Amino acid sequence: MLDVDREAITDGPVGRVLLLLAAPLVAQNLVYVANALVDTFWLGRVSEDAVAAVGLSLPIQSLLGAAVVIAAVGTQILVAQRAGGEDGSGARRVAVNGALVALAVTGAIAVPVVAYPEELVRLLGADPALAGTTATYLAIIVAVLPVGAVGDTVENCFTAYGDTRAVLHVSVVSVLVNLVAAPALIFGVGPVPELGVAGAALGTVLSGIVGFVHILAYAAGIGRDTFRLTRDAFAVDLSVVREVVAVGLPLGGQRGVSELVRVLVVSLVAIAGGAAGVAAYTVGARVATLAVVPALGMQQAAQSMIGQNLGADAPHRARRTTMVGTKLVVVGFLALGAVQFLFAGAIADLLAPDLTATGRSLSVLYLRILAVTYWALGGTYTLLAGFNGASRTRTSFVADLIKYWAIRFPIAVAAVPATATFGAFGAFGVAVAPGLGWGVEAVFWAVAASNVVGFLGLGAYFWYTTRRGMFANAAERASGGDGAGADPADD
Template sequence: MPVAFQCTNEQMFDVSPDDIRTGSIPKVLVALAAPLVVQNLVQVVQQVVDAFWLGRIGEAELGAVGLVTPLTSVLVALAIVGPMVGAHVVVSQRVGADEERPARRAAFNGVVLTFLFGTAAALLAFFFADPLVRAIATVDPDARAVEPAITYFSAYAPVFLFMGLSDSLEAGFLGWGDTRATLYVNVTAVAVNVLLDPVLIFGYGVPGFDGLAVTGAALATAAGYAASFLLVLALALGLRDSFRLTRADARLSLSDCRELLAVGWPNAGQRVAQDAVRIVVVVLVFVAGGTAGLAAYVIGARVASVAFIPASGLQQAAQSMIGQNLGAGHTERARSTTWTGVGIAVVALTLAGAVQWVVPEALATVFVPDIAPQALAYTVDYLQILALGYWAIGAGYLLRGGFNAARRTKTSMVASLLQYWGVRLPIAAASVYVLDGGVQSVFWAVTLSNVAVALGLAAYYWYETSDGMLERAAAKASDAAAESAG
C-alpha cells in the first residue's frame, strides 16, 4: 500500500503517490513544483544576500565569488550531484512500484556515498584553495579578485560535507513526492545564512568584532547547511509521515550504491562538463572585459538564477512524477508529464525574460549600488542577451528531467557536452581571440548554446519516446525494484 500524505485545505501542496499516478497532470505537477519553486527562490535569496553584502565591500570581493563559482560547482557535482540524482530517480521508481523498504534503503546508501565524497571535497577545498583558484586565474594572477577568492574558497570547505548530507536525505523526500519537507529544510538553511551574513561579514551587532569579510560570507553559508542537515535528519527519523528512515533501513548495500552511481554519475559528469567550460568562460571574460566584465558576469549569473527558479522546481517535480509513473508502468502519463512541464516552463521563463529585458539597470544596481559605469554597461548587455534565451533554458530543464527519470542520464550528459563544448566554448573563444568581438560576444555564446540544446533535446525526446524509450524504462524499473526487494 502506498504511503499517503493526503491533501487538505491546510496542506494544499501535499500530494500522495496515488495523486501522482492518477490525478490531473498539470495540477499535480504544479502542486509538487510549488514548494520546490519557493525553495529555489529561498536559495537564490541566499546568493543575493551574499552578493548584496559583499558588493558593499567592493567589486573585487564580489568578483571573488564569481571567480570560484565554477570551481565550487565542479566539486558539488563530483561529491553530491551523482548520489543525489541517483537516489531521487531510484527512490521514486521504487515507490511507484510499491517497494518502500528498498526505497528507504536506497536513500540511506545515498547518504553514505555523499558523506564519503563530501568529506573528500571539503578536504580538497581547504588544503588546496590557493593552487586551485590560481589555476582558474592564470590570465591575471595578480587580479584584485584572486586573493579574496582564495580566502573565500578555503572557508567554504565545510559546505561540501553539510550540503551533501542534507541533499542526499532530501532526495528521499523528493522520491516520495514530499516536496514540502525539502522546502522546510532549505528555508532553514537560508534563514541561518541570511541572519549570520551581516554579523560574520561586517560584525554587525557584536561589539568589538569587525567582521571577517569574505570569510564570514563562506562561514555563514556553512552554518546554514549544517542547520539544514540537522533538520532533514530529524524529519527523516520521524517528524514527517512520508519518507522515514529506521534502524532496519540503515544497511549498507553495495548493489544499491552501484545502482545509485550508475544512474547519477552521468549527471555529475554533465555538471563537470558544464563547469569546466564555465571556468574557461570566466577566463575569457577576464581577457575581454577585465574586472568590470567579471562583475557583470557575476551579477548576470545571480539575476539569471532567479529566473531559472520555475524551471528548476518543475524539473525536480517532473522527475519525481515521471519516476513514480514509470515504476507503476504508466508510460503515457510519464510522457505527458514531460511535455506539460515543458509548456509551463517555456511560458514562465519567457515572462521572466521580458521583465529582465525591460529593467536591466535596476537589476544591476540592486547588487552593486555604486557600480562603475563600464561594469554597469557590460551588465546591462549581459542581462538583455541572456533574456532572449530564457525560454530555451526552461524547455531544456524539463526535457532533461524527462530523460533523467527514465534513467537516461547519459543523454542529459551528452546534451550538455554538445551545448558547452560543441557550441558555447568554440563561439566564445573564436569571438574573443579570432574576431576580437569583445566581452559581449562571450555573452552571446551563452544564449546561443542554450537555444541549440533546447531544440536538439526536444527533437530527440520526441524521437526516442516514439521508439519505445519509456516502455523500456518502465520494464527496467520493474525488474530493478523486484531484484532490490529480493
C-alpha cells in the first residue's frame, strides 16, 4: 500500500508520492520518540534521581548527534542524486564511504567521552550526587555511538532510494527489543542482575545493535531488494569521502548550534522561572517534539525525492516538490496548532497533572504561543529540504545560526532579572549580563519569534535562489557538469 517505485518519484503526482514516502518515516520517528520514553517510564519506578540521570545526559547526547548527521544525511543526499541518475554503482560507493565517515567521526568523539564522562557531565552544572550515575549511563550509550552512526547512514540509503518502509521495520524491531530488555535489565529477571540506570543504558544499546544487524541484513539483500551493497562498492574513495563531508558538515553544524542554544535556554528558564518555569518549558518542549514528527518525516522524504529528480535532470520537479511539501506541512500545522491552542489546558493536565497553579498557567501559555507558530516551524523543515536536496547544506547551517543565535537567544536573555549580576550560569559556565526582567514569558516569545522570522526569511531566500537557478545548477552538477551557465528559466 505504501510502496513507491522509482518511476513514481520522478514522474508520479508530487503530493501523493511525498505523502506515501513520508508516512513510514513519520511512523519511524514516532517509534523513536516512544523508544526514548521507555527509559524514563521504567526508571520513574526506580527513583527520581534515576530519571534525572537520564535527563541530564540528553543535552550531551543531542550535541553528539550532530556528528551522526554529518555522514547520515550527507550520504542520503548524494545517494539520492546518484539513484536519480541511474548510477547504482556510484550510489553504493557513496554508501560505503559515507559509513566510513560515520565510523571515523563518531569514533573520534566517542573515545574521549567514554574516557571522561563524569568530567563532561559536570560541565552541565550537574549535582555531584547525580554526576556519577549520569556519567555511567552516558558512557555506555556513547560507547556504541559509532555502531549507531553507521546503521543510521545505511538506513538513510534506503530512504534515498524511496524504500522508507525498510527503515520503519528496523525501528519497530529495535523498540520492541528495548521494551523487553529495559525492564529486565533495570529490575533484574532470573539470572540477570538488577542494574538500574546502567541496565536502562544497556537495553538501549542492545536495541541499537539489533537494529544495526537488521539494516545490514537488508543491505546484503536479505529480505529487501531496493538497495543492496555489493563487493565492488567496498573501496575507499577519498573524493567521495570529501563530498560526503562537504555536504554533511554544514548540517552537522546546524544541528550543533541549535542543540547548544537549547541547552543554554534551559538555563535561562531556570533563572527566570524557577521550577514552575522549567516545568512549563519541559511540557512545551515535549509536545513540540511530537508535533514536528510529521514535518521531519516530510523533510526526509522530500530530500530523497528532490535528490532523485535532480539526478534525473528534472529541476522543475525538484522545485515543485519543495513547494508542494511546504504547502502540505503549513496547512496541516495550522490545523494542528488550532487544536493545541484550544486544548492547551487539557494537554498540560494530561502530561503533568501535579503542576502547581503557576506551573500550569505557564504551561498553558507556552503551549498556546507554540501553537500559533507551528505553521512556521513545520514549513521551515520542508524549505530546508529543498536546499539540502540541492546540496546547498550551508544554507541550513546559516539559517539555524541566525534563527537560534541572532534571534532566539538574545530575546531569551531578556527574561533574566534586571538585578542579576554578571556571571556564569547553567551549562558550560556561559556568562550573561543582567537582562530586562521580562520573566520566563520572554523565553516563550523568543522561541515563537525565531520560528516565524526564520521561516519568512528562509522563504524569501528560497524564492531568490530559485529565481537564480539553484535547482537547475544542482541538476547540472548532479549529472557531472559544473553548473556553469545554467539557465534560471529552466527552474
